[in-house]
Amino acid sequence: MKQVYICQDTIIGVFSAIHDAWMENRDDDSGIALRGQMMPKMFCEYTEVEENEQKSIAVERLIKKNLGYNAYWDIYHALLSDDCEKADAVYHTMLDARQIKDSKRIMEHLSNPHVARVFELSRKVGNEAHIFTEFIRFRELENGVLFSEIAPKSQVLTCIADHFTNRFPLENWIVYDQTHEIFLAHQARRKWVLVQGEALNTEAAGKISEKEGKFENLWKMFCRSISIDERGNPNLQRGHLPICYRKNMTEFN
Known part of the structure; x- marks a missing residue:
């Protein structure tokens, strides 16, 4: 029977499942599924895998050593997506890398x-x-x-963290991922951190400063003043700025 390892939809969770599957050496007779995002299949045996940081670190080192840093970052970013079969794709990519002469060129195949x-x-x-x-x-x-709120499909907070840290190194700022309920927090002159398991205080998040209210009004007025109704092109605008991003943008509120 095919052995399927069930894990949490996190980097540590998936790497922990890859570790267990790899150590048992089941090869193509095994797979990885995300908890809560799988459909049970016949002739499969399911095993629950708990997150383990040491296992995750071991798999990370394995990937960087044998597949290279470029492949590692492709794998890392793939695991941040909202695809329910991403973990299995990553696992079998690692297995297939053993079949080629230079495993560090696996992403070229x-x-x-x-x-x-x-x-x-x-x-x-x-x-x-x-x-x-x-x-x-x-x-x-x-x-x-x-403070900012976003609603991404993928877990992009770690991908944008360094960008905003470099732009606002002297500011205290927070980006809240509504989709995954995760906070990206930065304290002035320090490194950014991810915060999970905390609820958003909507009352505090809705209280803006007096100066902020004035600048928001000025920004909206500016956006209205530069627009030309006769030259409006909604289809082109949606191509550059999809509607799904507008609900958290000042100029569209």
Whole structure:
């Protein structure tokens, strides 16, 4: 029977499952599924895998040593996507890398369906992260913290963290991922951190500073003043700025 390892939809969770599957050496007779995102199949035996940081570190080292850093980042970004079969694609990509002469060139084998899937997911996450570096809008709260809310499909917070840390190194700021309920927090002059398991205080997040209210009105007025109704092109605008991103942008509120 095929052995399927069930894990949490996190980097540590997936790497822990890959570790267990790899150590048992089941090869193509095994697979990995995400908890809550799988459909039971016949002739399969399911094993629950708990997150384990040591296992995750071991797999990370294995990938970097044998597949290289470029492949590792493709795998890392692919695991941030919202695809329910991403973990299995990554696992079989690692297995298939053992069948080629130079395992560090595995991501060049796009004729392999697993490799092609990992490459596609990695590019998708990278594109979405790039979009959010342009579309994120911060607002200043009464306590002086810069706050932003986004609703990404993928878990892009770690992809955009360094960008905003470099832009606002002297500011206290928070980006809240509504989809995955995760906070990206940065304290002035320090490194960023991810915060999970905490609920958003909507009351505090809604209290903006007096200065922020004035600047928001000025920004909306500016956007209205530069627009030309006669030259409006909604289809072209949606191509550059999809509707799904607008609900958290100041100029569309």
